[in-house]
Amino acid sequence: MSSAGNHSIHRLLDEAFGGVSMTPEVQDLKEEIRGNLAARVDELADGGMEGHAAAAQAMDELGDIRELVGEVAGPGPQAGASAPAAALDFRSLHRVRPKPAYVVGVVIASIVIAAGLLFMVLGATGVLPLPIGPVIGLAGLASTGAAWIVGDTLAHETTTNYPVSKDRAGGYFFATLLGVYGLAIGGLVALGALPVWVVVFAALGVVAAIVLFAFLGATQTNRKKAWVREAAREYQGQDRFSQDPVAAARFGIYSAVIWIVAFGLFAGLGFMVGFGISWLALLAGLAVHMVVLARMLFPSGGPGAGAGTAGKVPHS
């Protein structure tokens, strides 16, 4: 699409959605309309129409979307639903289906990994009379399969994440390849199929992979989609301590009491009975602490309990 037409669509759409509160559902509709407008502008451009005019005509043909937008924005997406339930609803709303080619690629890569590993181990343990060269090759094949799955998966859009760029996905591919190949060579050394000094190469590969992963991880920007971030924010807002300062204070006092008692018991048991079993006091303290935390965060019969069990979300 021409950049002029593209720009005009953005402006006209922003006008059409002006003053509407941007719930994820409205954002979703806007995104869908944007994609369809772009397709129509492309069609008009093929017919020889210029950018701005094409955008204006596409927008004109769209008809009046105010009513629709008002309907979508109106009552709010899920009034009264818990944040996890809302997140699940949004997830279905924003579902991205994997491309068939991607699915086929991952299946083939999985078969390659399984076959490569199987024959590598059979060759290394002497069950199959394979020379060491092909065994190393098989390790490389399995590693490539694993790296392919990582790289190809990252390069695709998912329901919750945007795709990473091809270059970056290539970086993850290479890092995975180095790491897995290094580990596989290390495994061959451990199985006795390769001399011990080869472990230096294995270690080099793994270290290089760690460095590369660290670099990629440190320079990675946010890939989370807007609706995912929103759901996460809402979920954080739902924890009881941030909403109920009294509960938080009570929990603080309970915690202090639990640990003072636990340490007292630890010291007392240690001096009187022996330090062999006194650590059980700390274990008991931790258990009680966790139970109290659970009771405080999810009170039985409280509003949180209702929202959690009445919703359609299983606790998992």
Next chain:
Amino acid sequence: MVKNPDISPQHTEPFAADLLRGHTDTIVLGVLRDAESYGFEIYKTIRDATGGAYEIKEATLYATYRRLVKDGLVEASWGDETQGGRRKYYRITDAGRAVYQQNVQHWTATANIINKLLNVKGGTP
């Protein structure tokens, strides 16, 4: 788009737009029967199928998609376009196929009855 100059849809359309509008859901299901599609493609298919004589407003279609998805007759998912406008694709479900077939049967039966009733005294439809 180029409209057929013989037909001015707003005023002298030789069909009842309201009657057609009542079948928008079924029409969309019919388009999706063969292959999954995205909004503008569905719109274009309907537009081209009637030779431009009748076109459903896109704004109406968005409401239809939402209704069909809510009723489980159609599944929506975002395409994986890496550049250009992103597209939301719709795919008919088995329930959608069943409803489509049922609606078509109902329409055929109703059309037959109405044709007969309008022809009671041998008039031409």
